[in-house]
Amino acid sequence: MAxxxxxxxxxxxxxxxxSERFSRSSGPGGQGVNTTDSRVELSFDVARSAVIPESLRExxxxxxxxxxxxxxxxxAASEQRSQLQNRDAARLRLVDxxxxxxAPPPAKRRPTKPSRGSKERRLAAKKRRSDVKRGRGGRFDD
Incomplete structure (x- = not known):
């Protein structure tokens, strides 16, 4: 069956x-929830498994x-009212x-520098902003 x-x-x-263990699930299901062992606990020995390559196991x-x-x-899976559906859900979750x-670690980020054009645009924007603020004045001549 497995x-x-x-x-x-x-x-x-x-x-x-x-290794699978079954127990009574909580939640909806009426009287049936008290009699059916629909909750599934799926266990897998990762550290001692012979099927996982050594590099992946580490x-x-x-x-x-x-x-x-x-x-x-x-x-553990207990979302469904059916034991079979919970078994499938637990296996899918284990695979995920x-x-x-x-998964292999992500590639290292290569440091980059801003391009000459982006530096010039940034400085031009700062200059425009500076001119706007300077044009506001701040003193009132009486």
């Missing part, structure tokens, strides 16, 4: 490495350090979190 989870083109998490563990407990990330955490 399926493998594909994380972009980076790696595939086999269903055997995922990056993911570093970026998710605040969310990991002993190297395990847990995603892992994709963002494994």
């Amino acid at each position: 399926e493998d989870v594909v994380v972009g083109s980076r790696f595939v998490i086999p269903a055997a490495e995922l 990056r993911i563990v570093a970026r998710l350090a605040g969310r990991l407990v002993d190297g395990v990330i847990t995603i 979190v892992l994709l963002k955490a494994s």
Whole structure:
């Protein structure tokens, strides 16, 4: 019943490495909410997973350090009234979190200097503003 989870083109998490727990969900659902275990907690051991390449694992563990407990990330889903829909939502959320955490860092910004034209425009604008203020005077001749 459990399926493998594909994380972009980076790696595939086999269903055997995922752990699911079900519990009663809070919120709307009438009497059914008290009897069905529709809330899903999906756990994945990021630190010890064999499917994540070593270079990516270091990056993911570093970026998710605040969310990991002993190297395990847990995603909870209880928005839907159906357990199956909550399982799908939890898996999608796990993929999203892992994709963002494994993304390469952004390219370094190359420092640039203002062009000659932009410097001249800035100075011309300052001069115009200065002339406006100087033209206001400020003293009254009696």
